[in-house]
Amino acid sequence: MTILEVKGLVKSFSGLTAVNDINLEVREHEFLGIVGPNGAGKTTLFSLLSGQLPPSAGKVVFEGRDITGWSANKVAATGLVRTFQLMRPFESMSVLDNVAIASHARHRSRRAARRHALGVIERVQLERYVNSLSGSLPTAGLKRLELARALALEPRLLLLDEVLAGLVPAERAPMIELLRELHTDGVTVMLIEHIMTAVLALSERLLVMHEGAQLALGEPRAVVDDPVVIEAYLGEDYA
Amino acid sequence: MTDMVDKQVHSAADRDDPRLKDRSRSRAYLALLVVAVVLALLPLGMSDRVETIAVRTLIFAIMAVAWNLMSGYGGLFSFGHAAFFGIGAYTDAYLVVDHSVSPWIAMIVGALLAAAAGGAIAFLCLRYRLAGAYFALATFAFAMMFLLVVQNLEILHKTEGFNLPILPTYSWKMMQFAQGSRNYYWIPLGILVVALAGTIAFVGSRAGQYAQAIRDDEVAAASLGINALRYRLVTVALSCGLTAVAGAYYTQYYFFVGPDQGFGSGVSIEAMIPAVIGGIGTVWGPVIGALVVGPLAEGITSILRNPPQVLSFLQGLTGLDVAVYAVLLIVIVLFMPKGIYGTLRDRWRK
Numbered sequence: 122m123t124i125l126e127v128k129g130l131v132k133s134f135s136g137l138t139a140v141n142d143i144n145l146e147v148r149e150h151e152f153l154g155i156v157g158p159n160g161a162g163k164t165t166l167f168s169l170l171s172g173q174l175p176p177s178a179g180k181v182v183f184e185g186r187d188i189t190g191w192s193a194n195k196v197a198a199t200g201l202v203r204t205f206q207l208m209r210p211f212e213s214m215s216v217l218d219n220v221a222i223a224s225h226a227r228h229r230s231r232r233a234a235r236r237h238a239l240g241v242i243e244r245v246q247l248e249r250y251v252n253s254l255s256g257s258l259p260t261a262g263l264k265r266l267e268l269a270r271a272l273a274l275e276p277r278l279l280l281l282d283e284v285l286a287g288l289v290p291a292e293r294a295p296m297i298e299l300l301r302e303l304h305t306d307g308v309t310v311m312l313i314e315h316i317m318t319a320v321l322a323l324s325e326r327l328l329v330m331h332e333g334a335q336l337a338l339g340e341p342r343a344v345v346d347d348p349v350v351i352e353a354y355l356g357e358d359y360a
Numbered sequence: 361m362t363d364m365v366d367k368q369v370h371s372a373a374d375r376d377d378p379r380l381k382d383r384s385r386s387r388a389y390l391a392l393l394v395v396a397v398v399l400a401l402l403p404l405g406m407s408d409r410v411e412t413i414a415v416r417t418l419i420f421a422i423m424a425v426a427w428n429l430m431s432g433y434g435g436l437f438s439f440g441h442a443a444f445f446g447i448g449a450y451t452d453a454y455l456v457v458d459h460s461v462s463p464w465i466a467m468i469v470g471a472l473l474a475a476a477a478g479g480a481i482a483f484l485c486l487r488y489r490l491a492g493a494y495f496a497l498a499t500f501a502f503a504m505m506f507l508l509v510v511q512n513l514e515i516l517h518k519t520e521g522f523n524l525p526i527l528p529t530y531s532w533k534m535m536q537f538a539q540g541s542r543n544y545y546w547i548p549l550g551i552l553v554v555a556l557a558g559t560i561a562f563v564g565s566r567a568g569q570y571a572q573a574i575r576d577d578e579v580a581a582a583s584l585g586i587n588a589l590r591y592r593l594v595t596v597a598l599s600c601g602l603t604a605v606a607g608a609y610y611t612q613y614y615f616f617v618g619p620d621q622g623f624g625s626g627v628s629i630e631a632m633i634p635a636v637i638g639g640i641g642t643v644w645g646p647v648i649g650a651l652v653v654g655p656l657a658e659g660i661t662s663i664l665r666n667p668p669q670v671l672s673f674l675q676g677l678t679g680l681d682v683a684v685y686a687v688l689l690i691v692i693v694l695f696m697p698k699g700i701y702g703t704l705r706d707r708w709r710k
């Protein structure tokens with residue numbers, strides 16, 4: 122079954138076409154990796170899907186509903202949730218309260234929301250910082266906080282924007298394990314990531330973006346070996 | 361160590377995980393109770409002169425607590441709270457003088473009107489994406505507009521304002537008591553205590569948490585499904601409603617309100633200054649700020665009315681209070697940017 126359908130999605134910023142005619146069908150329970158050089162339009166694609174930016178053209182259908190042009194909060198409420206590459210903590214609040222804000226979507230009382238949030242915090246291994254001000258977290262902690270807030274909403278489609286970036290290699294393995302677990306639990310995941318080993322370890326399909334356009338889409342190994350992809354993107358690394 | 365980690369992994373299921381306790385909240389209620397009792401007992405040893413200062417301070421405190429809801433917790437800086445104070449003061453005057461309505465009722469009507477007006481103004485500003493200084497300027501413009509309208513409305517006695525009649529009998533219903541009655545102090549104290557209890561409850565409620573999240577990062581809040589506009593308007597309405605209550609009591613206490621006392625830009629400054637001095641976005645900051653500003657304001661008023669020999673040149677001068685506030689504000693911003701309470705609290709925590 123298709124959970125997300127993207128048709129002819131375009132976003133132009135005065136002259137620059139950041140996302141250029143993306144067409145995509147994401148299956149339920151799928152793990153889709155998204156790669157592409159800096160400035161390829163990956164983050165912008167997420168912003169279009171989750172309602173932070175209105176598209177210039179095209180259509181987004183989530184679980185059969187046309188959500189094109191919906192406001193971000195409405196989209197999030199339907200179960201399509203994103204994290205931010207540039208982390209956006211609520212700085213005056215503790216880590217627990219940051220996550221509880223998201224838990225409140227399902228738990229009205231503060232007590233219940235905070236209890237739910239604590240469970241999520243433990244799941245992303247942030248319990249060391251439960252009562253710290255979120256503004257004081259190191260990068261790795263902020264990445265986990267982004268993930269924790271998104272998870273607290275119990276999403277059905279999770280858009281993860283470079284949640285592994287900024288983690289030292291030793292921290293990556295448990296995070297990758299956690300993402301795998303989420304996937305096993307039934308969450309559909311779209312993951313933007315530069316760390317190829319992680320992407321290849323997790324993704325069932327891989328989308329390669331280049332200058333806003335969709336360069337390749339398919340089985341990860343096949344995509345990575347595609348000469349067009351190697352030239353446009355991987356070529357930079359392997360040159 | 362392993363033991364501890366183990367415990368933490370299982371603790372999410374625990375009903376009473378110590379990390380979930382929000383001790384700050386119960387502590388705040390307790391502190392409020394103590395403060396309320398102490399302040400309630402104060403007037404027993406107060407002269408009438410001191411009581412006037414105390415009442416003025418209480419009115420400042422209510423205004424500042426109200427302003428702090430919207431501008432401190434909500435992050436929407438208002439420079440036009442006179443609009444809502446004036447609505448409260450004038451609704452009270454109009455209903456009490458012209459229709460003999462009980463001031464208690466008038467107070468509630470004024471609060472509802474101010475909440476609606478504040479909500480409408482904030483909606484317009486947010487709808488047109490005014491933020492920061494532009495939002496503050498827009499609120500200022502609305503307050504000025506209200507001032508002009510009131511000065512030209514026959515039904516509100518134009519520039520004359522309202523004088524409350526002194527009734528032949530004293531009663532709680534009409535909020536009139538013998539001159540020097542301590543009730544004039546206990547009523548605003550009661551309002552302040554309720555406002556503070558409400559603030560503590562709001563800050564810890566879902567709506568209050570949302571308001572603070574939106575203040576910190578609106579985009580992130582929206583990405584978590586929060587309707588930023590809705591919760592901003594809730595915060596604004598609460599703030600404006602409470603400000604109107606302060607305005608209504610002003611009219612009741614001074615038996616008079618005119619356009620400047622209600623809608624003058626000085627009133628907007630008086631709502632803001634105690635909160636900024638005391639510490640915005642904190643429960644106690646506005647009260648502490650009012651304790652500084654209230655006596656100061658009263659002192660300035662009496663010096664201007666009756667200056668000592670050396671200061672005789674001040675006789676009849678206006679605007680000195682605003683000048684003093686400005687100096688105070690600069691000093692605070694330079695040396696205690698988080699306000700008295702905010703700075704002390706941070707130092708205490710270290």
Ligand SMILES: Nc1ncnc2c1ncn2[C@@H]1O[C@H](COP(=O)(O)OP(=O)(O)OP(=O)(O)O)[C@@H](O)[C@H]1O
Pocket residue numbers: 134137139157158159160161162163164165166206
């Ligand atoms: N709000 C905006 N206004 C103007 N240009 C923008 C805006 N957001 C993104 N862009 C531009 O759009 C292009 C795509 O940016 P985007 O952030 O989507 O790339 P990305 O693939 O996520 O890159 P990275 O791997 O560095 O995160 C870039 O050239 C960027 O400068």
Ligand SMILES: [Mg+2]
Pocket residue numbers: 163164165206282
């Ligand atoms: Mg990006």
